[in-house]
Amino acid sequence: MPRSPQLIIPRHCIGCGLWLTSQEKWRLGCAICEAQWPDLRGEKGEMFMQERCMLTRMWTGFRLRENATLENQIHEFKYRGRRQLGLQWGRWVASVGDAPRSKLKSNRVVLVPVPLHWRRKWKRGFNQAEWIAKGVSREWGVDVYPKALIRYSHARSLTGLSMKKRQDVTASAYKMGRRRPPESSTIVLVDDVMTTGATIRSCAAVLELANHQVLGALTLALA
Numbered sequence: 001m002p003r004s005p006q007l008i009i010p011r012h013c014i015g016c017g018l019w020l021t022s023q024e025k026w027r028l029g030c031a032i033c034e035a036q037w038p039d040l041r042g043e044k045g046e047m048f049m050q051e052r053c054m055l056t057r058m059w060t061g062f063r064l065r066e067n068a069t070l071e072n073q074i075h076e077f078k079y080r081g082r083r084q085l086g087l088q089w090g091r092w093v094a095s096v097g098d099a100p101r102s103k104l105k106s107n108r109v110v111l112v113p114v115p116l117h118w119r120r121k122w123k124r125g126f127n128q129a130e131w132i133a134k135g136v137s138r139e140w141g142v143d144v145y146p147k148a149l150i151r152y153s154h155a156r157s158l159t160g161l162s163m164k165k166r167q168d169v170t171a172s173a174y175k176m177g178r179r180r181p182p183e184s185s186t187i188v189l190v191d192d193v194m195t196t197g198a199t200i201r202s203c204a205a206v207l208e209l210a211n212h213q214v215l216g217a218l219t220l221a222l223a
């Protein structure tokens with residue numbers, strides 16, 4: 001895992017612009033701004049996610065479209081190539097809750113980011129889910145397997161499709177990749193935004209079919 005140079009990590013609160021102290025350097029907001037975010041880390045977010053996709057453990061950060069600053073962050077990260085933001089947000093989501101490192105390690109937890117089709121990854125230059133997973137891995141001290149899954153059909157953009165149609169399109173889009181996690185591991189899937197939960201369900205089904213154990217999923221936000 002490459003260490004990121006500290007210099008390119010923004011050192012100001014994304015809300016008010018306040019200078020963050022060195023202890024907070026990987027964080028995104030000052031305590032006052034963070035207190036105003038629609039924070040879904042913990043049991044509440046887990047409950048919301050399990051309504052869409054029933055896995056044992058679920059983690060999410062916030063609900064999209066409730067806070068312009070946060071929505072803008074996702075845009076900066078995904079479409080303007082600010083990978084470091086993904087790392088920081090990954091750490092932010094993973095830094096709360098009852099998932100101590102030792103417990104995750106003894107359960108042999110590994111992270112599998114939801115893959116992009118190679119063409120989209122090539123166009124964008126990176127897979128946003130992979131960068132969130134890198135952030136989570138630093139916080140939890142677990143490994144990331146970015147090539148465990150492959151997205152093989154270049155499905156058209158899902159925006160504008162009905163919920164049913166989205167589920168049909170995503171149902172057949174993934175298969176096992178060549179770099180699989182050890183069979184004894186328990187997998188936590190990682191994605192940027194959960195909408196219907198169909199993507200996570202579909203990836204979990206592919207992994208389980210290949211005899212992998214899926215513990216849960218973590219997303220940065222809920223749509």
Ligand SMILES: [Zn+2]
Pocket residue numbers: 013014015016017018029030031032033034
């Ligand atoms: Zn602030």
